[in-house]
Amino acid sequence: MESLKFDLENTELRTVNQYLHRPAAELSGKNVVISNPNGAHNIAVGLNAEVNVTIDGHAGYYAAGMNQLATVTVTGSASTGVAENMMSGVVHVKGFASNAAGATAQGGLLIIDGDAGLRCGISLKGADIVVGGSVGSFSAFMAQAGNLVVLGDAGEALGDSLYEARLFVRGNVKSLGADCEEKEMDQESRNILVDLLAKSGHAEVDPDSFKLFGSARTLYNFHVDNAGAY
């Protein structure tokens, strides 16, 4: 596969992002490595092609935001809002991620090997997030659809005002937010968990060591007859 390298020490970020916004057919299958990201904001945002991007170091705010189709790997940490509003594709942070990771993401898979900060998966709208470490307080706040898998612990007010997202937590939950409750692990949820663990490099982790949390559905006008529509 063709490989291309950009060094942000001597290349404008705009040049790199403009290259990554070329027509999908030109980029498809290419590997792009971005070195010396040095915490710059908005690296590899708005991608819409089946391209593999490696950000080799620490990324700043909104890395891989609005991602579609692309696979973006951050070898270091990611700052606020990594993969925010992702539509599809995969974003993999090998270090830790700061606040609001995967906020409002509608599709695709966000993998964070380390810890995630506060408000991870806030207003999640259908994407999957797997966190190898722990998540901070107010994670999955008002999450509407999708799945959050946490191998470590969760902070305060997990899943506050939750809609129909599933929250799988292996460690301790400091406290549950309003209208979030523990659910029995049904077969469908277990299958989702097993699939996500396999996709995120955690196939060896026992799915039965997780608890499932979901919405008690008392805070919104939910008709269970319509559950299939979600």
Added chain:
Amino acid sequence: MCGIVGLLVKNQSMRANIGQLMMPMLIGMTERGPDSAGMAVFTSPVDANALKYSLYAPTADFSWKALEQAFNSEHSDQVTLAVKGNHAILTSAVDTVKVKSWIKQAYPQIHILSVGQSIDVYKDTGLPADVAARYDLPALSGTHLVGHTRMATESAITPAHAHPFTAGTDWCLVHNGSLSNPNSLRRKLQHEGINFETDNDTEAACRFLEWRMREGDDLKTALEHGFDELDGFYTLLMGTKDQLALVRDPFACKPAVVAEHDDYVAIASEFRSLAHLPDVKNAHVFEPSPKEMYVWKV
């Protein structure tokens, strides 16, 4: 939005160059704070019976020589001011109450930016790079420093409103965020006889914590009281003569990232400001948790 930076140099041979090491950190925070910048640096202490005063004159043509002579004749002292533009450091063993009241009466236009045995403070309006050049910040040496770039949100853009703020001796604080109860804090402290120089929210936090420590709290206990009393958003970075301390509000509304290396501990609002530190690839980089106290000793 504001930017904070802090650097504590553990490797003794690097302390002479702390200003050089700090410069990319401060410049990296320009976008977060383009209207003012400031720096507190802690140097080796002056004689045990002396104190040094960082002084700021509002005009560039101020005659420091005249102040020096007036001070010496008034106090029968032989001080020599270390002058950098409209900034000067006065070191004297004269009683500190006398020094402060003399400056206030004889030179009411002069601001005392800091008092202590180790601390020097430089702060002014302008882009961080311009402020750094104005006061030759790359030439600083010392054990640790606390810096700030300001984007004003709640009070005026003046040199006095720039950070760091100081109170008491060898104590400074910089702040990214905004407090919602600075007025009630200020009223409370004014009842304790504490005077304020500005209407800035950060000054209230600075004087509150210094007051707690004067009341007998250690730094940790003072910060615990701070969590109870300070309402709003904050990442606070503080310096004492031998420590740096960092706290974030319980909602972690404002950022911070830390790089711990064998040679140094560096703190900044964002990794952008840590990226150019020597051998940072081998530092332990982490995000401090909300409502936790992080203290590093020299």
